[in-house]
Amino acid sequence: MQAAPAVSNLPxxxxxxxxxxxxxxxxxxxxxxxxxxxxxxxxxRGRSRExxxxxxxxxxxxxxxxxxxxxxxxxxxxxQRLTRETIAAAAGxxxxxxxxxxxxxxxxxxxxxxxxxxxxxxxxxxAVREYPGxxxxxxxxxxxxxxAVVDGPNTARTQVRVWxxxxxxxxxxxxxxxxxxxxxxxxxxxxxxxxxxxxxxxSIEMLQLDGFGAGGR
Numbered sequence: 001m002q003a004a005p006a007v008s009n010l011p012x013x014x015x016x017x018x019x020x021x022x023x024x025x026x027x028x029x030x031x032x033x034x035x036x037x038x039x040x041x042x043x044x045r046g047r048s049r050e051x052x053x054x055x056x057x058x059x060x061x062x063x064x065x066x067x068x069x070x071x072x073x074x075x076x077x078x079x080q081r082l083t084r085e086t087i088a089a090a091a092g093x094x095x096x097x098x099x100x101x102x103x104x105x106x107x108x109x110x111x112x113x114x115x116x117x118x119x120x121x122x123x124x125x126x127a128v129r130e131y132p133g134x135x136x137x138x139x140x141x142x143x144x145x146x147x148a149v150v151d152g153p154n155t156a157r158t159q160v161r162v163w164x165x166x167x168x169x170x171x172x173x174x175x176x177x178x179x180x181x182x183x184x185x186x187x188x189x190x191x192x193x194x195x196x197x198x199x200x201x202x203s204i205e206m207l208q209l210d211g212f213g214a215g216g217r
Contacts, residue, residue, distance in 0.1 A: 007159075007207050007208050009147060010148065010157060011149045013074070013076055013149075017076070020065060020068070020069060021072055021074050022069070022076065022077060028062040028065050028066055031058050031062040032058050032059065032062050033058075035055045035056075035057060035058020035059060035061075036058070038054035038055075039051045039052070039054050039055045042054060075148075075150050076148040076149070076150060077148075078199075079150070080146045080158065082101065082158075082185075082199060083148070084143060084146060085097065085101075086098065086101055086183065086201065087141065087160060087162055087181075088141070090128060090132065091138045091141040091164060092132075092138070093129060093133035093137075095128055095129055095133075098128060099121065101200060102121040102124060102200065103120075103200040103202045104120050104121050105121075105202070106121050106200075106201050106202055107120070107202075107203050107204075108124055108127075108203070108206075109204070109205040136166055136167075138166060138167075139165045139166060139167050140164070141162060141163065141164045141165070143160050143161065143163075144160075145159075145160065146158065146159075146160045147160070154186055154188070155184075155185065155186055156184075156185040156186075156199065157183065157184055158185065159180065159181070160180070160181055161178065161179075161180055162178070162179050162180075162181060163176040164176065164177050164179075177209075178209075179206055179207075179209045179210065180207040180208040181204065181205065181206055181207065182205045182207050183203070183205075184203040184204075184205075185200065185202065186200055186202050187199045187200065188200075
């Protein structure tokens, strides 16, 4: 498979959000390790009761970290989930699901310098019905490197690496086709202060297609 040209990553989440709420395994491991170290140190001094308490405390703290991370979904995690659902809907020509997440004036840009697909949501849905829907059905797809950044209270971006396999009847070579995509998101304010509506996609941009280079934006 051809290596994908470099595409700039989106900014990462703040350290606390990333290592506690989104991926708590390192913090949990550190707490467990501290408990074991304290257990060994106290055991050597003959303080077996305190040693057992140190292990239990380490395990309890690790469990608390995991519980908080499992209960809370950060805005980034929510956008990553929406991105995966959007890609799956597009690959499966699920225009009903796509209609729910696309802004009425959404547009699609295919590689740098190419004209945008105008016409808003309905034009995009028509294109999905025609291409993955009928002309070039996608047999299977996969994703990796789903990135997200929240730029403001109602604006965000996500980026994802996608591979697809076309049906054998339409595929010139039966190999995965890789590409990078960036989605821009917006949500509108509701009546109350600090209340927001659902995230909607305002633009979809193909950053890179294997064999054709990268847009570089």
